[in-house]
Amino acid sequence: MAVGETALLQKTTIATAAATQYRGMQTTGAAVTAGGTGYPAATGGAIGDAIALTLVGTAIGESGAAVAFGALLEFDSSGRYITRTTGTIVARSWTAAAAAGALMEIHVIAN
Numbered sequence: 001m002a003v004g005e006t007a008l009l010q011k012t013t014i015a016t017a018a019a020t021q022y023r024g025m026q027t028t029g030a031a032v033t034a035g036g037t038g039y040p041a042a043t044g045g046a047i048g049d050a051i052a053l054t055l056v057g058t059a060i061g062e063s064g065a066a067v068a069f070g071a072l073l074e075f076d077s078s079g080r081y082i083t084r085t086t087g088t089i090v091a092r093s094w095t096a097a098a099a100a101g102a103l104m105e106i107h108v109i110a111n
Contacts, residue, residue, distance in 0.1 A: 003095055003105050008057035010042055012050050019044045019051045022062040022103060023079035024090065027053060034077040035087025037111045041079075054108055061106040063097035070094075073106060081106060 017031040021044035024032040029051070032038035040059040042052040064080030067073065074087030080100070081091060091106040 003060055003103050004058075005042075005054070005060050005105060006058045007042060007054045009055045010052045011039075011055050012052050015045050015047055015049050015051050018046055019049070020062075020079065022060050024061075024075045024081070025051065025053055025079065027055075032075045032079045035074050037088050038075060038079070038090060039108060039111075040091070040106065055110070056108060058094060058105050058107050059091075060103050061091060063100055063102045063104055065097075065100050067093050067097040067102075067104060069096045 013029045016029040024038035025041045026038045039053040045051045061081040064076035064082040072084040073081040073091040074084040094105040097104045
C-alpha cells in the first residue's frame with residue numbers, strides 16, 4: 001500500500017534540537033522522549049530552523065520496529081513510532097511497517 005498523508009492542521013515551531021523529518025518532535029521544538037508526547041515533523045531541520053508539525057490528520061511517520069496495521073503507537077527514544085506498550089498514545093498506524101526505518105501512514109492523535 002502506498003504511503004501518503006492528509007495533513008489538516010500543521011503548526012510551525014522553532015527547533016531547539018535537531019529535527020528529523022517523519023520523526024516526532026514536541027510543539028516547543030524540543031526532541032521527544034521515549035513514551036512521551038509529540039507530533040510528527042513534516043519537515044526536518046537544525047537547531048534554530050522553523051519546522052512544521054502535523055497536529056491533525058494523517059502524516060508520514062518513521063517506524064522504530066515492525067508495526068501492524070491499526071496498531072496504537074508511541075515514540076521510541078529516537079522519535080520513531082513503535083507499537084504502544086506503556087507510553088503516551090500519539091498515533092495509530094494506517095499502514096503496516098515491516099521493520100525499523102520504514103515509512104508508514106499514521107493517524108495523529110492529540111496528546
